[in-house]
Amino acid sequence: MIVNDVTFVLDESLSSFAKIHELTNELRGAEFAAMNDEEKKERTELLESEKGKAKSYMQLTRESMDTLILFTETLANAFTMPEVVSRLAAMLDYNLDIMVGDKRTNLRIENAAEYKFDPRALLQDIIKVFINLRRKQNFIQAIVHDGRSYKQHNFDKALELMKSKMIMSPEEIRAWEELAKKVSQAASDLAQEEEDLGEPPDDFLDPLMSELMVDPVILPSSKQTIDLSTIKQHLLGDPTDPFNRAPLKIEDVLPDVDMKKRIDEWKAETLAARRAEKEAAAATATGGEPMDTSS
Numbered sequence: 001m002i003v004n005d006v007t008f009v010l011d012e013s014l015s016s017f018a019k020i021h022e023l024t025n026e027l028r029g030a031e032f033a034a035m036n037d038e039e040k041k042e043r044t045e046l047l048e049s050e051k052g053k054a055k056s057y058m059q060l061t062r063e064s065m066d067t068l069i070l071f072t073e074t075l076a077n078a079f080t081m082p083e084v085v086s087r088l089a090a091m092l093d094y095n096l097d098i099m100v101g102d103k104r105t106n107l108r109i110e111n112a113a114e115y116k117f118d119p120r121a122l123l124q125d126i127i128k129v130f131i132n133l134r135r136k137q138n139f140i141q142a143i144v145h146d147g148r149s150y151k152q153h154n155f156d157k158a159l160e161l162m163k164s165k166m167i168m169s170p171e172e173i174r175a176w177e178e179l180a181k182k183v184s185q186a187a188s189d190l191a192q193e194e195e196d197l198g199e200p201p202d203d204f205l206d207p208l209m210s211e212l213m214v215d216p217v218i219l220p221s222s223k224q225t226i227d228l229s230t231i232k233q234h235l236l237g238d239p240t241d242p243f244n245r246a247p248l249k250i251e252d253v254l255p256d257v258d259m260k261k262r263i264d265e266w267k268a269e270t271l272a273a274r275r276a277e278k279e280a281a282a283a284t285a286t287g288g289e290p291m292d293t294s295s
Helices: 003-025 037-074 084-099 119-132 138-143 152-164 170-197 228-237 257-286
Strands: 216-218 223-226
Touching: 003 037, 003 084, 037 119, 037 138, 084 119, 084 152, 084 228, 119 152, 119 170, 119 223, 152 170, 170 257, 216 228, 216 257, 223 228
Parallel strands: none
Antiparallel strands: 216 223
């Protein structure tokens, strides 16, 4: 619920500020001047509506972020459970990108204090949540598995801002540097593993997320195999089988032992074959003999 609340209010707040930025520029342009009175009134009223939304949601955003910071500091394990961590990491990646990425200029609005909008303070809050969870390896993995918003240069840009324009303690800066290095290494490892594995067989992919399953389970009603983390996340908001809408509890799912074995064997064989190829190529390049890895 905390993650959902923060996701919602952040999205509403920052979307409103982006819209205010866009409408303010529009109302000063030649296109607005060429509109008739009714169109001008409509655009002006829309701007006032977005300003009202921004004021309301910004207060909720600060309160929600305070809650998230407190709980991730004291209950880090709860926020890095498989059914929660991917959603949380994706939300943080997305909002970090908005705050420091290429579209950050869309948040530059006049009279920001009128809306209690302090971009630096909000970025600090987002950074604090990242820092609270920096020692959790599954959180780091979730960050780099987010294919939509994860960008390593956002971590570098945030560090630059922390050192130049924000009031952050030396300990927080060191913690962010530690996290950025771990994330960069995890991203490199993930890219290498994906390259080595190539395209997994279709039946090894989670049917909802289209990702290689880690812990496949069988849904008793539809008989579909799905990754455990995916169905746990689904059941947080909808207590039904996603394939036939039959009532479902997490206690009802069954481990797909055969699928798990097949996936693990395929990964081991594929990675071993890839390593052997690399060793043979390296030996050929240096004029040596390939290492015997058959044992």
